[in-house]
Amino acid sequence: MLIARLIAEPSTLEEALDGLIANLADTDAQVAHAAMLDFCDDVLQIESPGDDMAGLRAALDTHFPHSDAILARNVISVPEVFVSDMDSTMIGQECIDELADFAGLKDQVAGITERAMQGELDFETALRERVGLLAGLGEDAITQCLAERIRLTTGARSLVATLKSRGCRTVLVTGGFHHFADSVAEQLGFERVVGNRLEVANGKLTGGLVGTITDSSTKKAVLVEEMAARGQNAVSMAAGDGANDIPMLEASTYGIAYRAKPKARAAANGWVDRGDLTSLLRLLEIPEKDWRIS
Incomplete structure (x- = not known):
């Protein structure tokens, strides 16, 4: 399981997330779940069931190029x-x-x-x-x-x-x-x-x-x-x-x-x-x- 948390531009967040999900749909880094955190409502958490860290990282760089983020293989x-x-x-x-x-x-x-x-x-x-x-x-x-x-x-x-x-x-x-x-x-x-x-x-x-x-x-x-x-x-x-x-x-x-x-x-x-x-x-x-x- 891969977990990514990121903070990005709110006005383009939904569009960027849709692009990320589509980009990863047929890969080992496909998105299983994505939602804003309850206690930090500007933080988006993305979960992927695979182990393709490089693929998820590349997609994040493409769709969220100006962001703050942490990627991990376990619960952050x-x-x-x-x-x-x-x-x-x-x-x-x-x-x-x-x-x-x-x-x-x-x-x-x-x-x-x-x-x-x-x-x-x-x-x-x-x-x-x-x-x-x-x-x-x-x-x-x-x-x-x-x-x-x-x-x-x-x-x-x-x-x-x-x-x-x-x-x-x-x-x-x-x-x-x-x-x-x-x-x-x-x-x-x-x-x-x-x-x-x-x-x-x-x-x-x-x-x-x-x-x-x-x-x-x-x-x-x-x-x-x-x-x-x-x-x-x-x-x-x-x-x-x-x-x-x-x-x-x-x-x-x-x-x-x-x-x-x-x-x-x-x-x-x-x-x-x-x-x-x-x-x-x-x-x-x-x-x-x-x-x-x-």
Whole structure:
């Protein structure tokens, strides 16, 4: 049994659903039932008796191209573990790009960031190259950047607080830096933070990093570790937007691509393209009256 929940444009919902049902009628992903959820009346649930996830996914992309959705092989439930990327997911910016702006290197660094997120560059090489360009920048620039440039993504506070209220373990894991992530995690209420550390000497960035690199394999490992701590059948949700998030998204029960790059979106079984992060609460069937704010 396949289950898809989605939020789409109300004015075209009926027409799009009719097209989806007709498209899948003679396939292994045919629609057996479709109805709006009782407690989240903007969420459409579609059920298919088969196991053709790829076919259902392709049809959803065709008929509901601008939507928020989760696809699953079992009943969709509130996760016990939530692991999220930070840059362009829990916050609206790429921290290293904003920091580079203070050094007059934003365009140069942003270009490397974009290629890394698209999966065109090896993450560690791209990270070290970008950090190296920041050598000599005062550590106080980080504090200023946090205050002036970094903004939480709409819905992030409610998402994290509400999941925690349901007993979900929340972890922020980033290929970015603890200088930013620790503050963001505190604002949002994440219980654990994993990230990279910028090396500082005499109040200035050296252009180096301290310790091991937090990369795509680290993100996946953190998710697997947290799931194992909750038991063999723990339900997990991961959110991210770039190529570096793909292994984590693929390893989670619900891998959510948040306004993501094409490769990350293709690897996920859920996405948020239309609304904000509270769409995930609706898709998990948590009514708005039960949402929390940290």
